[in-house]
Amino acid sequence: MATDLREQAARKILRAVRSQGHPYVELRSNGKKYIYFCTLCLAPCYSDSVLYDHLKGNLHKQRLDSAKVTLLGQNPWPFNDGIVFFDTSSENDKDRGRTSDNQSRFLKFSDNGDDNGLAIVNFVERFQSDAQPRSTKETPGDDDCTLIIPGVLIEDEPIDLKVREVGLGKIAVRFFKIDDAFDGIRRVWCEWVGNENNGQQDGTEVPDHDFAVVIFSYNYALGRIGLLADVKSLLPSDSMPEPENEGDCGRKRKIALSGPEDCNSLNGHGGSSVERFSALSGYTSELTLTRLISIKAERKELRRKQRLAAEKMCNICQQKMLAGKDVAAFFNLKTRKIACSSRNGSRAFHVFHVSCVIHWILLCEFHIITDRLLLPKVRQGSKKKVVANGNQTGKGNDMEATEAHIKSVFCPECSGSGVMVDGGGRETTNLTISKIFKLKIKACDARKEWIKSPEDLQNCSIGFHFPPQSEKIVQEKVEAIKLLRFYRADQSGA
Numbered sequence: 001m002a003t004d005l006r007e008q009a010a011r012k013i014l015r016a017v018r019s020q021g022h023p024y025v026e027l028r029s030n031g032k033k034y035i036y037f038c039t040l041c042l043a044p045c046y047s048d049s050v051l052y053d054h055l056k057g058n059l060h061k062q063r064l065d066s067a068k069v070t071l072l073g074q075n076p077w078p079f080n081d082g083i084v085f086f087d088t089s090s091e092n093d094k095d096r097g098r099t100s101d102n103q104s105r106f107l108k109f110s111d112n113g114d115d116n117g118l119a120i121v122n123f124v125e126r127f128q129s130d131a132q133p134r135s136t137k138e139t140p141g142d143d144d145c146t147l148i149i150p151g152v153l154i155e156d157e158p159i160d161l162k163v164r165e166v167g168l169g170k171i172a173v174r175f176f177k178i179d180d181a182f183d184g185i186r187r188v189w190c191e192w193v194g195n196e197n198n199g200q201q202d203g204t205e206v207p208d209h210d211f212a213v214v215i216f217s218y219n220y221a222l223g224r225i226g227l228l229a230d231v232k233s234l235l236p237s238d239s240m241p242e243p244e245n246e247g248d249c250g251r252k253r254k255i256a257l258s259g260p261e262d263c264n265s266l267n268g269h270g271g272s273s274v275e276r277f278s279a280l281s282g283y284t285s286e287l288t289l290t291r292l293i294s295i296k297a298e299r300k301e302l303r304r305k306q307r308l309a310a311e312k313m314c315n316i317c318q319q320k321m322l323a324g325k326d327v328a329a330f331f332n333l334k335t336r337k338i339a340c341s342s343r344n345g346s347r348a349f350h351v352f353h354v355s356c357v358i359h360w361i362l363l364c365e366f367h368i369i370t371d372r373l374l375l376p377k378v379r380q381g382s383k384k385k386v387v388a389n390g391n392q393t394g395k396g397n398d399m400e401a402t403e404a405h406i407k408s409v410f411c412p413e414c415s416g417s418g419v420m421v422d423g424g425g426r427e428t429t430n431l432t433i434s435k436i437f438k439l440k441i442k443a444c445d446a447r448k449e450w451i452k453s454p455e456d457l458q459n460c461s462i463g464f465h466f467p468p469q470s471e472k473i474v475q476e477k478v479e480a481i482k483l484l485r486f487y488r489a490d491q492s493g494a
Contacts, residue, residue, distance in 0.1 A: 173369065187455050215486060216351060217489075220323070315413045339409070340414050342421055343414040363442065405430065449465035
């Protein structure tokens with residue numbers, strides 16, 4: 001009852017805070033407690049006073065100023081990944097904390113104190129994400145907004161996954177020129193346009209990206225093999241006796257003997273009926289205690305695995321992915337395959353925060369464009385100093401910038417890009433773990449620079465900023481390069 005009262009009080013404060021213009025603040029479960037969390041700053045606040053102090057702090061003011069330009073516009077991103085995107089609706093609290101807490105569990109325990117009530121939860125439950133997709137405008141006979149992705153691994157089973165398009169993002173680049181020597185990239189971003197003009201730029205049609213983003217409501221079983229079987233192995237077998245009710249420890253319960261051998265072993269004690277009864281009582285008490293300890297140990301191990309499962313980290317940003325929040329996978333539109341499929345014959349795939357997937361696509365585009373601009377200069381053996389990666393100078397750094405030779409978007413965890421491989425083999429890659437790690441560091445630094453100096457756009461956006469060291473910029477131009485499609489997976493029939 002005390003916990004319920006504290007939760008009600010916390011939710012009342014949350015509603016008040018959100019109504020004051022702070023939609024990025026939410027309530028999250030922290031064990032048996034609830035804490036406030038500022039998504040803009042990734043800051044947990046363990047009391048209302050700490051929350052109010054945080055909202056008045058300098059760090060939050062800086063992040064808020066940036067968010068007003070990038071995330072709090074009239075056309076917000078329709079996603080909620082808990083790391084960059086958040087639910088901007090003005091509706092009353094939707095029991096986010098309770099939903100998150102319930103969905104993060106692998107197993108449900110029956111309320112009657114019966115340990116055999118442990119059961120595997122259908123992990124792709126019929127829950128909905130905190131942020132609902134905005135409706136898409138469909139024209140009669142338009143079937144392009146729905147796709148079927150074959151062989152997507154859900155709950156240890158490959159299924160034909162139905163996805164529906166929720167809108168478009170427009171990827172654009174701000175180029176700069178120094179002394180007519182080299183066109184570099186100052187900023188690259190993706191802005192949410194939804195279905196507005198089908199992404200056209202000043203009447204000019206922008207080409208589609210070869211990859212799309214498939215959105216899922218996160219659960220730990222997405223794309224994983226053998227997870228449910230591993231958890232099932234921890235469940236007590238049906239042959240185990242029911243443990244005593246923890247709330248009624250004084251009440252003795254009868255334990256059936258497993259077979260005639262147990263009876264014979266007791267009869268072998270001989271003696272009077274009183275002696276036999278005493279021996280039987282001592283035997284059953286010892287058996288009950290042993291099995292009860294075993295069941296409690298298994299339940300403890302089960303909870304430990306549940307806790308570890310709920311703390312799965314995004315491989316790109318190394319922040320937790322929360323149950324019920326929006327995560328995404330890379331989808332190759334040319335082959336109609338999840339990117340990981342070309343590296344994992346088992347159909348396993350990887351998911352990340354939605355914003356992290358967008359950032360990774362932007363980073364790949366940055367390198368693809370930079371290589372295209374830089375390699376001709378390198379081949380010519382020019383001795384002039386040129387700007388590489390937007391913030392480095394010198395030919396040596398040019399070579400380092402093109403070292404990765406990124407030719408396509410790829411999954412940062414398995415390096416798959418979803419291409420068709422002759423003979424059904426695995427896709428090969430020249431990207432080492434060290435190179436991918438450096439790319440992640442670069443993405444983190446460029447993201448911080450974007451927060452300090454974002455592109456001022458009409459639509460909400462996320463992106464990177466690569467501040468040039470030189471101040472001799474003579475020309476800049478903005479160019480929309482590709483349209484990024486977003487699809488939401490239908491997990492209701494999984």
